[in-house]
Amino acid sequence: MVEKVYITYNDVHKLCQESAPRILNEFKPNLMIAIGGGGYVPARILRSFLKRPGSPNIPIQAIGLSLYESLGSDAVEEPGTKVTRTQWLDLSSLEMANLIGKNVLIVDEVDDTRQTLDFAVRELQRDVEEATKLRGREGEKTVFSIFVLHNKDKQKKGKLPKEVEEKYYLAARTTGDVWICYPWEATDIDEHDRLAQSQGV
Ligand SMILES: O=P(O)(O)OC[C@H]1O[C@H](OP(=O)(O)OP(=O)(O)O)[C@H](O)[C@@H]1O
Numbered sequence: 001m002v003e004k005v006y007i008t009y010n011d012v013h014k015l016c017q018e019s020a021p022r023i024l025n026e027f028k029p030n031l032m033i034a035i036g037g038g039g040y041v042p043a044r045i046l047r048s049f050l051k052r053p054g055s056p057n058i059p060i061q062a063i064g065l066s067l068y069e070s071l072g073s074d075a076v077e078e079p080g081t082k083v084t085r086t087q088w089l090d091l092s093s094l095e096m097a098n099l100i101g102k103n104v105l106i107v108d109e110v111d112d113t114r115q116t117l118d119f120a121v122r123e124l125q126r127d128v129e130e131a132t133k134l135r136g137r138e139g140e141k142t143v144f145s146i147f148v149l150h151n152k153d154k155q156k157k158g159k160l161p162k163e164v165e166e167k168y169y170l171a172a173r174t175t176g177d178v179w180i181c182y183p184w185e186a187t188d189i190d191e192h193d194r195l196a197q198s199q200g201v
């Protein structure tokens with residue numbers, strides 16, 4: 001059976017906190033796109049640590065992508081074969097125009113097979129490129145960066161654009177190929193926290 005690793009809300013908070021200075025210095029985001037559902041909580045926590053006095057909060061937009069489904073009864077999910085959009089930005093609206101020329105930080109909780117991030121980056125790049133041309137704003141460069149709490153060190157099925165992988169990717173932690181249990185998925189948070197504590201990590 002796959003090893004499970006339990007992560008508490010405190011762990012998530014601290015991983016965001018310790019990553020914020022690098023994100024500010026290296027990615028300088030003006031906007032976050034959270035991949036739901038796992039990216040929502042980290043994005044919100046991160047926003048507090050990215051806030052600089054005198055500047056407004058960095059806005060968070062949301063997209064929904066789904067690859068995994070629960071097959072068995074032990075809460076470990078199996079990857080599907082196809083990433084599907086369950087929620088996307090409205091291409092015709094200000095939402096998309098808002099991205100043009102910005103530094104956009106994509107936030108998710110875990111990079112496992114990398115198929116979700118591969119899909120998110122490429123589809124966003126394509127849509128922004130289209131919106132940029134449509135509005136005659138080719139002079140403005142949109143830069144995508146990625147933050148995840150955990151990256152699993154394993155053979156990836158998805159591939160990120162070279163520039164993103166080399167310069168614009170940050171994982172707070174690199175793990176083995178374990179199953180990570182996040183607190184927002186817990187149905188009994190006290191038991192979850194006990195399990196996290198008994199791991200002693
Ligand atoms: O690197 P990958 O193998 O693509 O896996 C990572 C993705 O899997 C999970 O999403 P899921 O499809 O389970 O949706 P959820 O966040 O709504 O649970 C997780 O939130 C990531 O988005």
Ligand SMILES: Nc1nc2[nH]cnc2c(=O)[nH]1
Nearest residue numbers: 110112178179180181182
């Ligand atoms: N909760 C959770 N979701 C995932 N999606 C892909 N890998 C994982 C994982 O390890 N934990």
